[in-house]
Amino acid sequence: MAFLLPVLLAILVSVLGGLYLLGMFRQRRPKEPPLDKGWLPWLGHVLEFRRDTARFLMGMQRKHGDIFTVQIAGYYFTFLMDPLSFGAVVKEARSKLDFDAFARELVARVFGYHAMENEHKHLQVTSTKHLMGDGLVVMTQAMMENLQNLMLHELEIECGDKAWKQEGLFYFSYNIVFRAGYLALFGNEPIKARGSTDKAKEFDRVHSEELFHEFRKYDRLFPRLAYAVLPPKDKLEAERLKRLFWNMVSIREMRQKDNISGWITEQQQLLEENGVPEYMQDRHMFLLLWASQGNTGPSAFWLLLYLMKHHDAMEAVKKEVEKVLKETGQEVKAGGRGLINLTRDMLLQTPVLDSVVEESLRLTAAPVLIRAVLQDMTLKMADGQEYTIRKGDRVALFPYIAVQMDQEVHPEPHKFKFDRFLKPDSTKKTDFYKKGKKVKYYNMPWGAGTTICPGRFFAVNELKQFVFLMLTYFDFELLNPEEEIPPIDSSRWGFGSMQPTHDVQFKYRLRR
Numbered sequence: 001m002a003f004l005l006p007v008l009l010a011i012l013v014s015v016l017g018g019l020y021l022l023g024m025f026r027q028r029r030p031k032e033p034p035l036d037k038g039w040l041p042w043l044g045h046v047l048e049f050r051r052d053t054a055r056f057l058m059g060m061q062r063k064h065g066d067i068f069t070v071q072i073a074g075y076y077f078t079f080l081m082d083p084l085s086f087g088a089v090v091k092e093a094r095s096k097l098d099f100d101a102f103a104r105e106l107v108a109r110v111f112g113y114h115a116m117e118n119e120h121k122h123l124q125v126t127s128t129k130h131l132m133g134d135g136l137v138v139m140t141q142a143m144m145e146n147l148q149n150l151m152l153h154e155l156e157i158e159c160g161d162k163a164w165k166q167e168g169l170f171y172f173s174y175n176i177v178f179r180a181g182y183l184a185l186f187g188n189e190p191i192k193a194r195g196s197t198d199k200a201k202e203f204d205r206v207h208s209e210e211l212f213h214e215f216r217k218y219d220r221l222f223p224r225l226a227y228a229v230l231p232p233k234d235k236l237e238a239e240r241l242k243r244l245f246w247n248m249v250s251i252r253e254m255r256q257k258d259n260i261s262g263w264i265t266e267q268q269q270l271l272e273e274n275g276v277p278e279y280m281q282d283r284h285m286f287l288l289l290w291a292s293q294g295n296t297g298p299s300a301f302w303l304l305l306y307l308m309k310h311h312d313a314m315e316a317v318k319k320e321v322e323k324v325l326k327e328t329g330q331e332v333k334a335g336g337r338g339l340i341n342l343t344r345d346m347l348l349q350t351p352v353l354d355s356v357v358e359e360s361l362r363l364t365a366a367p368v369l370i371r372a373v374l375q376d377m378t379l380k381m382a383d384g385q386e387y388t389i390r391k392g393d394r395v396a397l398f399p400y401i402a403v404q405m406d407q408e409v410h411p412e413p414h415k416f417k418f419d420r421f422l423k424p425d426s427t428k429k430t431d432f433y434k435k436g437k438k439v440k441y442y443n444m445p446w447g448a449g450t451t452i453c454p455g456r457f458f459a460v461n462e463l464k465q466f467v468f469l470m471l472t473y474f475d476f477e478l479l480n481p482e483e484e485i486p487p488i489d490s491s492r493w494g495f496g497s498m499q500p501t502h503d504v505q506f507k508y509r510l511r512r
């Protein structure tokens with residue numbers, strides 16, 4: 001008996017130690033936010049969070065208020081739901097709240113890419129140079145040529161210029177914007193490799209179609225891959241696709257291309273100069289493909305759908321597009337004949353379309369922003385309340401619920417109002433209020449702070465170019481104009497632009 005006692009004690013100590021590690025004994029300390037560990041040891045609230053992040057966080061906000069800590073798969077996340085206090089997270093020093101550790105881990109799991117030190121700084125520099133300001137003039141031109149290659153060719157060949165073509169609007173928008181964006185950034189097939197411009201253009205169409213087809217397979221697996229909850233069969237498929245992309249957008253392939261954007265070449269050069277092996281550079285290309293093409297296509301779908309469902313918005317945008325074309329002496333002839341030249345400057349003359357884009361992003365872009373807590377710290381809320389946050393935890397924002405759907409900031413938040421971001425004098429509206437105070441972060445489709453999307457100006461340009469070309473070249477309408485806007489697929493909350501649960505059929509033809 002005396003011999004059994006130490007064994008039993010050892011078991012007890014291991015069980016208690018295990019439970020401690022699983023977070024069972026964590027208690028809320030004075031000045032900490034309300035703590036909600038959930039029922040499952042270690043896993044905490046992971047199932048509800050994964051099933052429907054927005055619904056889960058709304059429930060927690062109702063229960064605990066504007067700040068609370070929840071356990072999710074072994075981590076403690078403090079969610080801050082008061083938009084007036086977002087600055088405390090977004091502007092906090094990196095020595096306290098770090099974005100890098102979490103992003104590195106995700107990027108390694110999802111793309112097999114292991115990032116270098118200082119890479120983020122360089123991404124910001126190259127993006128400022130090539131995806132904003134003067135760099136955008138070049139990118140707009142490249143996007144334009146590729147959009148016209150894809151949009152006009154297929155319809156002329158398949159249907160002539162009279163017949164209607166029917167397609168899913170989500171599939172159509174994602175397909176065109178993905179392929180044109182990819183070609184504009186990653187380059188075109190050289191003419192000399194194919195013998196003529198037409199052949200090179202044809203190669204671009206076929207190759208980008210194949211890439212999109214594979215990308216969509218990966219896209220569907222992505223949320224579960226990011227949460228590391230893929231069943232074994234899908235895990236194998238994700239692994240196969242990952243390897244396929246490392247090849248399809250590899251450095252070897254890139255060396256064959258013409259018109260590669262400075263954004264891509266300069267990032268690749270940096271890796272090369274820092275001795276990153278070529279196989280790892282291939283993986284980086286895949287990461288850039290994902291970051292640059294995974295969001296804009298779905299956003300283009302919502303944008304076009306909201307316009308088609310709201311006659312007043314459509315008419316206002318049409319008027320604006322016609323005015324801009326007329327002012328530059330351009331018109332489109334029947335049957336889509338005559339390419340229009342849409343420049344960066346022209347895209348700066350469209351306040352109505354800007355408001356429509358911003359409104360549709362407010363309704364459909366829903367990233368979760370996550371920071372790792374590197375040292376014990378105090379979070380100061382706008383109302384003066386202070387909360388202590390523990391080292392090792394994570395702080396998170398989900399602006400979709402906290403601000404984009406807040407009815408005080410945006411009255412009737414579920415309604416699409418095309419002029420929500422437009423002042424009566426046709427300039428951009430930026431003053432939104434909560435509790436009588438101006439809200440700085442009133443719409444956050446791009447995230448905020450150091451990790452704000454570096455491609456946002458290019459993305460807005462792409463969306464506007466797509467709408468512009470749809471309106472100038474095509475007649476298009478919903479197959480069933482009464483059909484409701486489909487709900488958002490709740491398994492993708494947190495990853496940027498949302499996708500619909502199902503597609504919506506529409507028809508289009510070259511304008512008569």
Ligand code: HEM
Nearest residue numbers: 291292295296299365367445446447448451452453455459
């Ligand atoms: C509608 C389209 C887009 C949306 C809604 C979107 C949204 C976002 C969001 C929410 C983030 C993360 C921000 C954060 O964690 O704080 C992000 C990151 C990023 N985006 Fe975008 N994005 C779009 C298009 C683009 C495009 C067209 C490009 C490039 C050409 C791009 C390049 C990137 C890159 C490289 C990052 C990582 C930034 C980092 O590591 O700091 N995005 N985007």
